[in-house]
Amino acid sequence: MQSARSGRSGIAGAAAGLIELWALAGGAVLALVMLMNVVSVGLSMAGSSFPGDFELTEIGVAVAAFAFLPYVQLMDGNVSADIFTQAAGPRLLALFRSLACAVALMFAALLLWKMYDGMLSQREYGYETAILQFPIWLGFVPAVVSLGLLVVAAGMTLAEALRDLARGHE
Numbered sequence: 001m002q003s004a005r006s007g008r009s010g011i012a013g014a015a016a017g018l019i020e021l022w023a024l025a026g027g028a029v030l031a032l033v034m035l036m037n038v039v040s041v042g043l044s045m046a047g048s049s050f051p052g053d054f055e056l057t058e059i060g061v062a063v064a065a066f067a068f069l070p071y072v073q074l075m076d077g078n079v080s081a082d083i084f085t086q087a088a089g090p091r092l093l094a095l096f097r098s099l100a101c102a103v104a105l106m107f108a109a110l111l112l113w114k115m116y117d118g119m120l121s122q123r124e125y126g127y128e129t130a131i132l133q134f135p136i137w138l139g140f141v142p143a144v145v146s147l148g149l150l151v152v153a154a155g156m157t158l159a160e161a162l163r164d165l166a167r168g169h170e
Contacts, residue, residue, distance in 0.1 A: 026067025033060035
């Protein structure tokens with residue numbers, strides 16, 4: 001598996017390393033959610049229950065999904081339709097990649113702004129989960145961090161794509 005830090009040094013390398021660690025933390029959260037669900041099913045089969053398991057599953061899966069976004073952007077892992085660009089030359093491909101990275105940066109910034117606003121609203125109104133009484137706004141914190149890292153990743157990939165475009169290759 002290629003590291004996010006490959007070919008990056010200095011601040012970009014440090015940011016890539018942080019993004020990689022954040023994605024691994026998201027994977028750990030997802031593993032814990034899976035373990036909790038196994039325990040929940042086992043308890044259910046034994047006639048007991050795990051109160052709030054679905055609330056923790058919702059929050060955990062959301063946290064994990066958001067944690068993976070910056071890494072996917074940094075590794076150029078987003079879905080693309082290569083069938084339309086098979087005959088394109090390196091310069092055109094670099095142009096398309098630059099445009100895609102610019103759009104990703106704009107959407108990441110928009111999502112960060114709106115998620116932060118949503119977090120503040122949830123905190124202001126004091127919404128909690130029904131069973132565990134867990135403050136919902138706390139689930140927004142890792143999502144906001146993830147989106148902040150997504151902005152960084154999109155900015156890095158845009159800079160790399162523009163550099164490739166200026167050089168005339170992918």
